[in-house]
Amino acid sequence: MVEEIGTNEEGELVINMGPQHPATHGVLHLVVTLQGETIKKIEPHLGYIHRSIEKMCESLTYRQFSYVTSRMDYLSSHINNHACAMCVEKGLQVEVPPRAQVIRVMVDELTRIASHELWWGAMAMDLGAFTPFFHAFRERENINDIMEETCGARLTMNYIVPGGVMADIHPNFQKRVKSFIELFRSKIDEYDELVTGNIIFQNRMKGVGWISAEDVVSYGCTGPVARASGVHSDIRKLFPYEIYEKLQFNEILETGGDSFARYMVRMRELRESVHILEQLVDNIPEGEFQAKTKAVLKLPKGEFYQRVETARGELGVYIVSEGATTPYRIKFRSPGFANLSALDHIAAGGKLGDLVASMGTLDLVIPDIDR
């Protein structure tokens, strides 16, 4: 006969969501305590794909280590490489040529769009709508093609290197980006028709997974999660790097603090990224795409911290150098890790279905958390 299904003394049901579960987008393991359908507690268990990238980087040279970081948050691999490259440049005090800076920002924004696209499709799928996933991938495919042509790979490009970019842009790059912008502007309205306005979707999202501005800061959430609660956290605005200072764009802020606000922040960021691309696509300055650097890079003794805004929030690269060719200690402050720590706070008290919505809007990428 059936044994009593594992309830604890209070009659709460403990279920393991993951490590293989459709809603966790990877090998995240959540131990969820439920009372009926209501969530009492969520305990994340990590480490299923922990590769100890920080330790690996200690044995790689300053030129080599950034390729590993593509494998952290693989959806914004360019931006990870960018952070590493800038941190090394900060140590070497290398001036990056303006052409390289513009190219870097452009691929960053393309990556951000691609990442948000995938998030949008995957989140709609979490809520049970399958079609948006394919529609999102259609546009993401365009970005991947652009990346493939210029950077040589589709996901983990290793294109941004210390000193600039690995290769000059492909002759077709500008043309293709322009046609992508045109296409994307029309498709993004379709997204709103299909998902944003949908009454079922809005009911699933509004008022779900609310987090206050104080808690956002206390939990260290950054990126769209923080901005949805009205906290200024866009590194591109707060501590501008590269050419972001000279660009016209808005930091997207919402005040709702719930899943719908987080959704809207990302949807509006898509438009904002397209706006940035529009400003740059015809204004790529001529010149070198890479600064002259030594063959073997050696950072002076000291500590260097560089942060960038990835699609998920603030990524910090902290290098402790002893003056050798390899970093002594390297730490990645990953946005996903902090966002995940708030999950218990955000989703407890909601329904099981709300957990999926909250998790979807936190936009967790597990390799980013597990590093």
Place this chain on the structure above:
Amino acid sequence: MTSEALKSTITALLPEAVFEEGGEWLALQLVPEQWRPLALQLRQHPELGFDFLFCVTCVDWKTHLSMVYHLRSTKLGHHLVVKVKLDRSNPAIETVSDIWRTAEFNEREAYEMFGVKFLHHPDLRLLILPDGWEGRNPMRKDFEDPVNMIKL
């Protein structure tokens, strides 16, 4: 607030504070006992208001460990780096997870990777490593995995 002003405000709170020059941001060197009382002050002092702990790092210096806390004030926009020197054989420091909630996970990570004990931490368990791993700290410099080490 400029780093000079920060320096004087912090010196008023903790006269024996040792500052470190040369970095991007003002850095402060502490011993473990000084850390928690100062942390409370840093969080609550109206002129400091460090409400965002954005990076928690542990560094193994072979002779000792040091915890590095990167702090920022979201309202006032200034930064502070706090470095706490720990004994390598028995590293222990008070937790700050009730002051900054983000520290809870970061301290758990530092606990398993470096073996730093965070006193009064609400839930100091392994987060990343598999159960039964206790005792070996993979991120320390002298750690060698007998099974999976690829030497280059």
Place this chain on the structure above:
Amino acid sequence: MFITNYIKEVWGAVKSLAKGMKLTGYYFTHHKEIITQEYPDNRAELVLPERFRGEVVMKHDEHNEHACTGCTACELACPNGTIKIITKFDISPEGKKKKALDTFIYHLELCTMCNMCIEACPTDAIKMAQNFEHSVYDRRQLTKKLNRPGSKIREGVE
């Protein structure tokens, strides 16, 4: 008042649902929007951009000559030990000993296509091929020897 609000609410809900259905209905009836690529069938027209990084190959010209001097720059640049270069000593006609390439071993199973070896190569001897169909039944086949049998270094490459 309550009734009008109620009806408005229901009407708005139905309208939002109809909007979505209109979109999916559009795609259902417009098959030219289909983006599926039937992969193994479209091999002929599947052209990858020349920068695509599939695997490392060594360039050989028609005389079966390559440009690799065996300097091991690529081996050093590689972050995961993908490349192993075995050198030998050639005796030049003048009787001088000269270091030269014996075997260029490339572990495709370890390679992450980061392009660092290509960047590091001073003589432009290796390049990335646009081949991506790497699956084999025996992983020993993934360890490749890049210099062709009987090949030698091109004249004038130092």
Place this chain on the structure above:
Amino acid sequence: MPSFENITNAIHTWLTTHLSAGWAFFIELVLVGVAAIALFAALGLVLVLMERRVAAWMQIRLGPNRVGPKGMLQSLADTIKLIMKEGLTPEGADKFLFNVAPYVVMIAAMLLLAPIGFARNLQIWDLNIGVLYISAISSISVIGILMAGWASNNKYSLMGAMRSGAQIVSYELSAGLSVLAIVVLTGSLRISDIVQSQETGWWIFKGHLPAIIAFVIFIIAVTAETNRAPFDLAEAESELTAGFHTEYSGMKFALFFLAEYINIFIVCAIGATLFFGGWMPFHIGHWDGFNHVMDYIPSSVWFFGKTFGLIFLIMWFRWTFPRLRVDQLLNLEWKYLLPISMVNLVLVTLVAIKQWHF
């Protein structure tokens, strides 16, 4: 033109002339059973293929295109795969209930086939309480789902089954009430009477607004009753992995899968019968010429055309909408559908009494 009536009558006469009445009746029963199972198998294959095709086209994909011409044999290949698979029974499961549950669901679906009129004079059992019979039997499948969920000894399965129980029991109400609207208009529970009453026009046209409201409620309620998206909470793969059939594999899973599609077919057939006249061709009042032209299209084509139209509608829902949350699902039923359908029933009664319908 050979109609189904002629065929069935010919078989009947042939059997009664060659055999005693009892044997003839028995053989007829067997024939009907074989026909029903054959129909099930055929429907399963067609509907699975249709679902995949609809999904693919809405998702700008090609859909099945490898097995057979244009992927037509895809669902056959799936069936073979599922038959070959090992049917696992998890340890700690209640073996008897676990194995019996898919058959309960399947048998409930099969029983529903009896009173449906597929074409003119082609009906397995024209019983006088046809509509009542359908509402009664369709509630049985929830028992099978609850059995599956409970016996699996899996928390996800249990939660899925519980959700399904709450959902089917509540949506039964508004489905029943909207069916009742047509019963009020017709004045009979017999399916053949309901179809016959639509000779001068389908109820959705004749019954004014109340019939349309009843139809909308009916289609929402049956979508929920068959556990289809956006009401697929019992399976909700992003929350409960696969809900009540998480632990099922092989042929037992295939039975659940098939039962889902058969249920869709049946509820759509009922919807087509009640609101669109079943096998009744499209007739307008007393335009005899027009009606006569319409009669040339065989009645089975009308029936299957309407049914598949409704099935497509339900598939369209599935591939467009996100899923509701469990409390919203119950809210929708108890706060919106049930009050509306009750008011609607009053309206329908008024229409029926005052003879306002055509």
